[in-house]
Amino acid sequence: MTKILLASLAAFAVGCVSGGDIQLLHREITDVSRQVDNLAQKSLSKEQLQAMNQKLSEQNAQLLKANADTQAELRQLREQMQALQATIESASQRLGAVSSELAATRVTLNPAPPAGAGTAAPSKPAEPTQLYNSSYEDYMRGNFDLAIQGFNEYLTRYPSTDLAGNALYWVGECYYSKRQFKEAIDSFSKLLNTYKASDKAAAALLKKGLAYLELGDRSQAVINLQYVLYEHPGTKEAELARGKLAALGVKVR
Numbered sequence: 001m002t003k004i005l006l007a008s009l010a011a012f013a014v015g016c017v018s019g020g021d022i023q024l025l026h027r028e029i030t031d032v033s034r035q036v037d038n039l040a041q042k043s044l045s046k047e048q049l050q051a052m053n054q055k056l057s058e059q060n061a062q063l064l065k066a067n068a069d070t071q072a073e074l075r076q077l078r079e080q081m082q083a084l085q086a087t088i089e090s091a092s093q094r095l096g097a098v099s100s101e102l103a104a105t106r107v108t109l110n111p112a113p114p115a116g117a118g119t120a121a122p123s124k125p126a127e128p129t130q131l132y133n134s135s136y137e138d139y140m141r142g143n144f145d146l147a148i149q150g151f152n153e154y155l156t157r158y159p160s161t162d163l164a165g166n167a168l169y170w171v172g173e174c175y176y177s178k179r180q181f182k183e184a185i186d187s188f189s190k191l192l193n194t195y196k197a198s199d200k201a202a203a204a205l206l207k208k209g210l211a212y213l214e215l216g217d218r219s220q221a222v223i224n225l226q227y228v229l230y231e232h233p234g235t236k237e238a239e240l241a242r243g244k245l246a247a248l249g250v251k252v253r
Contacts, residue, residue, distance in 0.1 A: 128158045131153065131158075132150075132154050132167060134150060135149075135150030135153075135154060135167070136170065144177055145174075147174050155167050165191055165201075166198070168195065169187075169200035171187045172188045172191065179214070181214045181215050185211045188204040188205070188207055189208065202235050205224055205231065205232070206241055209228065209241065209244070210244070222250055229242060
């Protein structure tokens with residue numbers, strides 16, 4: 001459009017000026033046309049640059065978002081792996097405890113005959129052992145109410161035996177399995193107060209912390225899990241507590 005307009009002006013001017021003036025006018029028109037074209041090209045390049053900058057900004061924003069999503073997924077995976085490890089270790093510890101108790105039970109049920117007794121029949125197992133074993137079998141079968149009843153009867157009749165602390169621990173485990181976490185906490189607390197030397201003390205303290213966590217009481221859960229570390233260092237329960245605290249974002253030494 002600019003070239004056509006300028007050419008028209010040049011044609012109009014032919015009748016009014018000399019030949020030298022016309023040539024000079026042609027050169028000026030050519031220069032102006034070239035400048036107009038250059039300006040048009042520069043304007044186009046600027047628009048393209050703006051478009052490229054806009055596209056780069058969008059791609060950068062997408063990259064940042066993808067990176068943030070990836071980091072969040074990695075954190076979630078780490079937490080899931082820690083929780084899974086804690087569950088596996090807890091199951092392993094529980095199976096170990098069950099194996100130990102079954103071994104002790106077999107020894108109790110099959111006492112060695114006294115010297116010189118020959119082929120005399122083995123003595124009849126004591127009633128406390130029968131009551132404890134039957135209660136424990138109910139627990140293993142998932143008959144938690146019967147197990148609680150049996151273990152409580154054992155505690156009432158034989159509160160001073162070596163297995164009394166264990167019986168109280170399994171009462172707490174029964175309540176925990178029934179998701180009656182307040183009752184479980186009461187049982188574990190009673191064990192820790194009454195049978196402080198019990199070999200179930202560390203496990204009771206750990207499960208007490210986990211029960212508080214199930215109830216949504218994070219502060220009490222953290223306190224009890226930290227007690228496991230301080231009072232029972234080097235145990236499997238301490239390692240489980242450490243893993244759980246780490247999953248909760250609590251730094252421990």
